[in-house]
Amino acid sequence: MDYPEACDSPTKLRALAEQLKQTFGDLPYWKRQAQPEAAAYPGGAMKVAILDDYQNRSLTLADWSAVARRAEITVFSDHLAAPDAVIERLRPFGVLCVMRERTPLPRAILEQLPRLKLIVSTGRRNASIDLTAAEEHGIRVAPTGYSATPTIEMTWALILASARHIAGESHAVRQGRWQSTIGRELSGRVLGVLGLGNIGTPVARIGRAFGMSVVAWSQNMTPEIATAAGATLVSKHDLFSRADWLTIHLVLSQRTRGLVGAAELAEMQPTAWLVNTSRGSIVDQAALIDALTTRRICGAALDVFEVEPLPGEHPFRTLDNVLATPHIGYVAEDLYRTFYGDAAATIAAWLEAHPEF
Secondary structure, three states, X not given: OOHHHHHOOHHHHHHHHXXXXXXXXXXXXXXXXXXXXXXXXXXXXXXXXXXXXXXXXXXXXXXXXXXXXXXXXXXXXXXOOOHHHXXXXXXXXXXXXXXXXXXXXXXXXXXXXXXXXXXXXXXXXXXXXXXXXXXXXXXXXXXOOOOOHHHHHHHHHHHHHHXXXXXXXXXXXXXXXXXXXXOOOOOOOEEEEEOOOOOHHHHHHHHHHOOOEEEEEOOOOOHHHHHHOOOEEOOHHHHHHHOOEXXXXXXXXXXXXOOEOHHHHHHOOOOOEEXXXXXXXXEOHHHHHHHHHOOOOOEEEEOOOOOOOOXXXXXXXXXXXXXXXXXXXXXXXXXXXXXXXXXXXXXHHHHHHOOOO
């Protein structure tokens, strides 16, 4: 089988992994012995690292047996931020499975990993990997399947939780109190959607189901795109000034970085909420902290941050008008099965296509 073609087809990869399983049996990971051909790789068997598996579920949500018969698998459930520490940890590995953008792999790191041959990045794209540097150093970068459903659902979890003060009321019950806030209905309110892509469009349609008036804007949006999503295209100013909840659904790029700044936040109503399940850097962090501290806006429901994990003393951890979650928009069982299942199949196919390792 031609490997590049197989890598682009998760179905074929899973079929190949099943063939390997039938051929070699079902040897437990902890009893795996390196295959003879692995000796050609410097230092013995090929080593595979699974990074940032915070919940330590990668090996239970997918079948890695075809990989384990040809390589040594190491799972890291902690996160390293310092580049020198990342390099030191990853230097022995020839294959990396990275979870989204948790551990950036810029040129300065890739150049220090001479054994690295393959990176499987969960999801369709990973802006934190220097693809040019990877190509120059002969490192193949492969994606996995993806579904926007968990992030769409997470967006509405944050909107509903902010509207009805779910986190605060739940905490109050634990402390022995009873009914300390008054919520707001969504019906009749205005939902502002910044970006109508794979996530923003379903979010807008769900807003209509709640009886909300939906307005939208982005730099390249047309009236036809907005209408198809059940929204009305408005100006950027009207988007921010009219929205009761403004939810962000843009890809982070040079054009969108800092797109929501002090000027945009100043246009929002004092009763409005900002919701971000996209990327933290789309919003000017200092401007948002100022708007929240001075009560210029009612609150922010945030699942993404400029620096992740969020530093321990960050204001977003303590401001009473911030509903913060630890970037769990995509952290859902079925999507994780896709991520790790496709990663295992891709790595198994690559190992089969490269017996020299």
